[in-house]
Amino acid sequence: MGSYSRLYDLLGWWPHRSAAAITQALTAGPAVAAWDGPTLVGLARALTDGPLRAYVEDVAVLPVYQRHGLGTRLLMRLLAELAHVESVSLFCDPDLAPFYLPHGFRPTTQLVMHRPRPPLRTPHD
Numbered sequence: 001m002g003s004y005s006r007l008y009d010l011l012g013w014w015p016h017r018s019a020a021a022i023t024q025a026l027t028a029g030p031a032v033a034a035w036d037g038p039t040l041v042g043l044a045r046a047l048t049d050g051p052l053r054a055y056v057e058d059v060a061v062l063p064v065y066q067r068h069g070l071g072t073r074l075l076m077r078l079l080a081e082l083a084h085v086e087s088v089s090l091f092c093d094p095d096l097a098p099f100y101l102p103h104g105f106r107p108t109t110q111l112v113m114h115r116p117r118p119p120l121r122t123p124h125d
């Protein structure tokens with residue numbers, strides 16, 4: 001699990017998330033990983049209900065391995081795992097569109113809305 005935390009740390013992702021939460025997230029759906037010897041250098045995962053919808057999450061390549069086609073290979077492997085799903089979606093910064101467009105993803109005018117978890121109540125609240 002340390003390898004996954006290190007990849008996320010290097011990308012500045014999920015600084016507050018526990019190893020247990022990362023493990024649970026990584027086992028919740030299909031995931032593909034790339035290793036250079038003992039080093040995890042790339043990852044892509046998805047969440048899916050099976051036949052109808054899937055959401056691509058956490059496509060990531062270590063900075064020094066970027067722009068050599070590894071992200072593309074990971075995404076293609078993940079999409080092969082999801083080939084039976086009716087619709088695959090993802091969220092990304094607009095400047096990353098050139099990475100996803102060749103794989104059939106198209107921007108939408110729909111509004112993406114996120115709801116952060118409200119503060120947890122304690123027995124004394």
Ligand SMILES: CC(C)(COP(=O)(O)OP(=O)(O)OC[C@H]1O[C@@H](n2cnc3c(N)ncnc32)[C@H](O)[C@@H]1OP(=O)(O)O)[C@@H](O)C(=O)NCCC(=O)NCCS
Nearest residue numbers: 059060061066067068069070071072091092095096098099
């Ligand atoms: C996005 C990411 C996974 C791409 O991985 P990669 O291995 O560098 O991608 P590839 O080498 O397969 O790139 C293929 C093509 O996608 C496009 N592309 C890749 N990274 C891009 C970027 N940061 N911005 C714009 N276009 C990009 C380019 O057209 C590239 O072809 P080129 O290198 O010949 O110009 C990687 O940059 C990364 O991990 N970024 C930080 C994490 C992140 O933002 N992930 C996306 C979450 S939605």
